Structure formats: structure tokens, C-alpha cells
Amino acid sequence: MDTDNIVALDVHVHAETSCTDPEDPVMGQYFDAASSYFKVSRQRPSMAETVAYYREQKVAFCLFTVDCEAGIGARRIRNEEIAQLALDNPDVVIPFASIDPHKGKLGAREARDLIENHGIRGFKFHPPMQNFDPGDKLAYPLYEVIAEYGLPAVFHTGHSGMGTGMKGGGGIRLKYGQPILVDDVAVDFPEMKFILAHPSWPWTDESLSMALHKENVYIDLSGWSPKYFPPQVVRYANGQLSDKMLFGSDFPLIRPDAWIAAAREVGFKEAVMPKLLKENALKVLGLARKN
Incomplete structure (x- = not known):
């Protein structure tokens, strides 16, 4: 990847359509609700369409699916699909994996x-x-492998558009999105x-505190x-956390170009925008050029 x-660099992009398999009907119900919540089209882009769009925008991106086979009973998109897409498109795609922690040692x-x-x-x-x-210690075997290789892990925090408006929230428990629940893990796995x-609403200040307190939290x-x-x-992006904030869109629910345009109007300092949009992410992902 030519980072110049x-x-x-968008660190939060979802792959919601498999290259080979039909959409899972259980997951489809959550996509219906999320589309209504975000007021976007129900039609999800293919991975190839996502690559073409980001390449046109000159934006690199971290791509992942969500393995929630135990949580909601929806079949996952295979991590190997993400990896192959990145292998075929290394100029823009950075592959992330998702593994249900309930899979324990097999996960x-x-x-x-997947790493090796x-x-x-x-x-x-x-x-x-x-x-x-x-x-929960059930996830620790998985964390141990991630820590061994010193890789980053993205954790959803705060409210979830997935399940919003569904009966019982689609069975999704918002309490597990409280940022402070990750704090013990950040202590136990400093690598x-x-x-x-x-932004972790309604627990925004917890995330800000954790990023301020712990060197390995962004x-x-x-x-x-x-x-x-x-x-x-x-305020914190412009001050103490200027090196800890990363650009992410949540595509396809939010377009990166729309996010960037809005970010330029809300008061981020001119000197902070390059860090926010690319420089901080390059460091976290180990892609920054060494002087």
C-alpha cells in the first residue's frame, strides 16, 4: 500500500454481502432495522463495489464482518473472503477478521x-x-493469540443501530457495549x-477516560x-487525545466522503485533521513510515 x-484511512468498514453465499435471513432482519434507523438504502454493496468506491475516493480501509453465530444465530461471512479480497486489492484493503468468542480454543x-x-x-x-x-474469560484464548502478534482489535461500544426498533432490540443487550468493560482486558493484554x-454514547466519557489513561487504547x-x-x-481530539482518535465511517451505513465533509465543519483544528484522517491509524496499524 502506497500510504502517500x-x-x-477508514478503520471501520463492514462487509455485509458474501461473494459466494446468499444473505442469511436472520441477519437480513437486522439489516432491515439498521437501514430504517440510519435512513439508508436496504441494498448492500458487494465487496467488489466497496473496493471500487474506496479506490475512487483514494481512501484505504479496514474491512471486516461480524461473527455472531452464537449471539443471534446468523451464519457468518467467512474471514477467508475478506483475506482474499485484500490479497487481490492490497492498495486499499486491510483485512480484519471476526471470530465469535464463544468458539473458545477452536476460535x-x-x-x-488467519494471521499466519x-x-x-x-x-x-x-x-x-x-x-x-x-x-469474560471465555474470550481470553482469542485475546492471547491477538496479543501474541501485537495486532489491534476493534470493539463496538455504545448504542447499537443493529436491533434498534426490533422487538426486544432483536435480543441484543446494550450493556455489553459499555466501554469500561474493555478496561480489564486492556490491562491484562498491554501488547x-x-x-x-x-463515540460510545451514552458512555462517551468512559471511552475518553480510557484513551487518556491507557497507552494501548484508541x-x-x-x-x-x-x-x-x-x-x-x-474538544479532546483537539487537545489531549489528538494522537488517539481515528477516522472510521461505518460504511455502508455512513459514506466516508460525507463523514469527512462533516468533520471539516465541526471545529477540529486544521493541524488535527491529518492525524485524525490518516496519520494516527497508520501508526496503530504499523503502516507508518520509519524515519
Whole structure:
């Protein structure tokens, strides 16, 4: 990847359509609800369409699915599909994997194989959809592998558009999105880089505190248009956390170009925008050029 030739690096992009398999009907119900919540088209782009769009925008991106087979009973998109797409499109795609923590040691074996043989560069967790407390020891075999290789992991935090408006929230428990639940894990695995996804509302200040307190905790600002950010997010990005905030869109629910345009209007300092859009992410992902 020629990092000088990209204008931004989006650390939060979803693959929601398999290249080979039909959409899972259970997952389809959640996509219906999320489309209504975000007021976007129900039609999801293919992975090839996603690559073409980001390449046109000159934006690199971390791509992942969410393995929530135990949590909601939806069949996952195979991590190998993500890895192959990145292998075919290394100029823009950075492959992340998602493994349901309920898979225990078998999930840990899969993680190791994906890292060693498929080029996976990070991992995605969605505790509310995967129905687990991030600090539960059931996930530790998986964390141990991620930590061994020093890779980053994205954790969904805060409210979830997935399940919003469904009966009983589609069975999704918002409590597992509380950022402080990741704090013990960040202590126990200092070699891992933790990316707390979204502004974490209604627990925004927990994420800000954790990123301020722990060297290995970062925040991605995906899932919300910047025009709706709580004011303390912009304030900390302009100050003590200028090296800890990362650009993320939550595509296909939010377009990166729309996010960037809104970010330029909400008060981020001119000197902070390059860090936010690309420089901080390059460091977290180990892609920054060494002087």
C-alpha cells in the first residue's frame, strides 16, 4: 500500500454481502432495522463495489464482518473472503477478521491460522451482537493469540443501530457495549491495541477516560456523522487525545466522503485533521513510515 497516495484511512468498514453465499435471513432482519434507523438504502454493496468506491475516493480501509453465530444465530461471512479480497486489492484493503468468542480454543486456532496463513491484520468484536462481556474469560484464548502478534482489535461500544426498533432490540443487550468493560482486558493484554468504536454514547466519557489513561487504547469515530458528536469528543481530539482518535465511517451505513465533509465543519483544528484522517491509524496499524 502506497500510504502517500491515499487521503485517508477508514478503520471501520463492514462487509455485509458474501461473494459466494446468499444473505442469511436472520441477519437480513437486522439489516432491515439498521437501514430504517440510519435512513439508508436496504441494498448492500458487494465487496467488489466497496473496493471500487474506496479506490475512487483514494481512501484505504479496514474491512471486516461480524461473527455472531452464537449471539443471534446468523451464519457468518467467512474471514477467508475478506483475506482474499485484500490479497487481490492490497492498495486499499486491510483485512480484519471476526471470530465469535464463544468458539473458545477452536476460535483461537482459527485466529492463529488467519494471521499466519491469510495475512489478517486485526480483529473486530461486537459484544452486544456476539452476546458476551468483553472481560469474560471465555474470550481470553482469542485475546492471547491477538496479543501474541501485537495486532489491534476493534470493539463496538455504545448504542447499537443493529436491533434498534426490533422487538426486544432483536435480543441484543446494550450493556455489553459499555466501554469500561474493555478496561480489564486492556490491562491484562498491554501488547494489544484496543480501538473503541464509535463515540460510545451514552458512555462517551468512559471511552475518553480510557484513551487518556491507557497507552494501548484508541477511539474510532465511526457510526455517527461528526455533526452529532458530543462536544467533548471534538474538544479532546483537539487537545489531549489528538494522537488517539481515528477516522472510521461505518460504511455502508455512513459514506466516508460525507463523514469527512462533516468533520471539516465541526471545529477540529486544521493541524488535527491529518492525524485524525490518516496519520494516527497508520501508526496503530504499523503502516507508518520509519524515519
